Amino acid sequence: MVTRLISANASEIVKMNGDELKQSIKASEGRTVLSENVVTEPAIDNLTTSEIAAAFGADLILLNLFDTFNPKVEGLHVDDPIDTVVRLKKLTGRPIGVNLEPVDEDAEMESTKLTISKGRTATAESIKKAEELGFNFVCFTGNPGTGVTNKMIEKAIKVAKKNFSGLIIAGKMHGAGVDEPVADEISVRSFIEAGADVILVPAVGTVPGFTSEELVKIVKIAHKHGALVMSTIGTSQESSGAQTVHDIALQNKICGVDMQHIGDAGWGVVPPTDTIFELSKTIRGMNHTISRMARSINR
Template sequence: MAKRLVSANASDIIKMSAEELKNSIKASEGRVVLTEIVATREAYEPGITGAEIACAFGSNMVLLNGVDIFSPVIEGLGQYDDNNFVELLKQYTGRPIGLNLEPVDTESDMLEDRVVISKGRQASKETFLRANEVGLDFVCLTGNPGVGVSNEAVINAVKIAKENFDGLIIAGKMHGAGVNEPVITVEIAKEIIDAGADIILVPSIGSVPGVRPEQVYEVVDYAHSKDILVMSAIGTSQETSDSETIKRMAIDNKIAGVDIQHIGDAGYHGMSIPENIYDLSVAIRGRRHTITSMSRSINR
């Protein structure tokens, strides 16, 4: 029986299989906080990673963004190489570490100029195999602004990931990613689940215009009926909003029943304002679990 993630020690987490990690998230009953980091940017001071700061403020999981998996740049990590950067991040944080891999659709109907990214940031058989080699706990198949990630490409990438990656697969769009199409519907969620995703990504309630609470409720209910988890994502720069906005979004998403609450990377140092990570955490689980998470030694 897996220990719930909000109560797990680093020594528990390091031994979890993908299925055990999924069960530990589920057992946490909507109280898991995931912080996304643009790991290539310097954090608040040289010599420390954004991941460490995020965990110090209550994050249970860390998602790296903007990292080329074939030539990783992790500011503040110190001495590392292409093979051990994930291992070191796990040592320093005691948390599961994941990476954004983007399913680029070169044929998508774009609403803005396309942003071209390296092959090491794109979802492919080669990057999924490399994700296994470096020991990532999960991948997130989604799109940054202007990259041109479509829902069809996400679905196809999930199928490839299922065959080539051993960790958890999170999939879905946080926002339009530059493409002229709906961000999420229950029909899209069904296709992503059928393709093999472990966790469906939905925009946080209050983040993407026109994504109504009822739509999120429908996706959550369907996913849970299939034993699939759901992560809400604040990926619209609202991670730098005022505290009251963050707390409102957090409670709205908890009412919807999501299992993980993601907070994005659009702050000044490639991450959310740290205080907003804390405020989100307190809103969905109170000071008891927040302070415990912040205080638990990585040596336990």
């Protein structure tokens, strides 16, 4: 049996496979924090944003805008790009994941469609590359305007089950520019049947019309079929201040989610004391927050 993630040392975390990481999150009973970091932005004094996120209490790190075919993280210097993810895991002592976007070329868009690189798009090749680079988990979701659809997310999950050994997170934080439901029972069931370990949903309070009642239904479906649920603040509200983060975090914990994501829009706008720290403190209290912040990566 694995140690629950909120109490695990770095030496235990780095040895976890996808199934063990999932069980470790489940055992933490809704007290797991995931921080999403844009890898293209400079951080303070040549640090990566991932190191800062880990220092302020993030249990898992999700890299956004990371190109699997051109691996690079701002603030991280490696002799060989193939060592980028391994090096970042050593510096943070955290599981590291990557956003890969299942773009639908035929999607009916509500806004201008953005073109992204092949290394950021969810394909068999990019998923295999994520495995090669050593990522602990992949996240199939969409940035604003990229044209990601639930249909393509389901397809990406099936491809990942054949080509990736880590944890699979899947779902939409917002519309990604597409005119379709962001989260509903039909898509959730399809993601679970395809093999998703964690269902990603927008946090209640971030997407208009997505209610607590709807989230509770999704949580119950996911848990009944052995999947976990992660609520996400992916609408720039991570930059709205500590009180907003606190209110969203508490509301979604009441709904029963297993882990909570906080997006990258806060970087450079508000300090992680008002974002990651506030989320951590709200869903697990000061003792576990301090434990994760202070626990040496050399343990």
